[in-house]
Amino acid sequence: MSPAPRTARATARAELTRAILDSAATQLADIGPAALSVRAVARDLEMASSAVYRYFPSRDALLTALIVEAYDDLGAAVEAVERAVRRGDLRGRWRAIAHGIRDWARAHPHQYALTHGSPVPGYAAPADTVVPATRVTLALLTVLRDAQAAGRTPAAGPARVSAAEKAALGPVLAFVDPPLSPAFAVRGLTAWATLFGHVSLELFGHMHRGVLDYDTHFATVVDQLGADLGLG
Amino acid sequence: MSPAPRTARATARAELTRAILDSAATQLADIGPAALSVRAVARDLEMASSAVYRYFPSRDALLTALIVEAYDDLGAAVEAVERAVRRGDLRGRWRAIAHGIRDWARAHPHQYALTHGSPVPGYAAPADTVVPATRVTLALLTVLRDAQAAGRTPAAGPARVSAAEKAALGPVLAFVDPPLSPAFAVRGLTAWATLFGHVSLELFGHMHRGVLDYDTHFATVVDQLGADLGLG
DNA sequence: ACAATGACAAGAGCAGTGCTCTTGTTTGTT
């Protein structure tokens, strides 16, 4: 993370690192994470496979870099569509985030599988990935915070949240400032799970193809969740 | 699927097939699906790797068999806990199903990843898997049907379901008899997505470890969904 | 009872993988 001197060698290294990532990203989008091969990347760049290991110490490290990029790409996409909505239009912002997630996932199924599918076996997501992974969660929580600040309250649901659950929520409440009320947080986390559950079930082929019109149904669910959250 | 003659050869084949599946299942639970190796299975059974291919034409076929077994295992586990609840206790049945899914997933994380995680790359789930995959969905829909028959109605949510959404729901309504009302189906599908979304986010490490007490929070969410469904 | 047929196990082998080690070259620093 140091500024890296602008020597010929340093710029060459930076360029090659990017080239490796780009080639890997292309392969990832084409054939999926498990079939990603450092030898194939090396072939694509017309270099020796052993040379790639000078830039990424292992295949997993390369995969990790791709995961970080995917999270960032998703985060940027969601933030972009959400930013385009008038601040006061809480329902619109919620809709933008929800559909933004699904649209991105459908456009980048392999990346979505990498970030939100089963973790690559024998591979534990390193710390580098958690910060970029937070971006869309933060966008969602921010909308909830604004809703709370605007005096909205979750429409339905158990009136009061048990003390145990309040404790269970813990630091989640303080992810935004001012902190979320437990009731809002519970509904918010539920909506979050519903969103990703829906996208996962759709993308991973669990909603029997042809039996359901995803576009329509997802829109219905999103609006329902929005209503549950008291956004409109 | 033919009754298979009871010759010495046939029984030997059946036994070896089972032995292969058992060894593969053990490996799967240990090291995950991607690391599952037919050569390792062959080593475990002290046979030539090429001999395994006489029983399963490819590694994917072996994986498919394991997926079917996993779905059946999950289905059986959920049905077992649900059956233990008094029929009239709709909320209890719902809770049993929900917690049954999560408990099974936590006890068999690799199997869960196989069934509900990202599909193994370059691998499309064949038709054999869809029937066993339906078991838990059917259990959930049956509870909803019974709730509907008992006069319950979804607590919250948009009063009426749009015509487009009714059409989108399509055959899902008729999965049980008598068919589900659209309002119930929407809520039910949403709850279904929330359930699996929650379990996936928890198991795949997206809910920041330590920040949330899963046991308590999941119970809260389940009860909230139950209330949304009008089950108590 | 015998011979033909099919199922089977085993081994060698191919093409591919991640990764390491060694060798020789280029670049940047003192």
Added chain:
DNA sequence: AACAAACAAGAGCACTGCTCTTGTCATTGT
């Protein structure tokens, strides 16, 4: 100019899924 670090390339190891060939056994038809 001298030295050290960074680099590319190649060979090689151990592994993978899978195929093909060879030889053996059980089952079946005559």
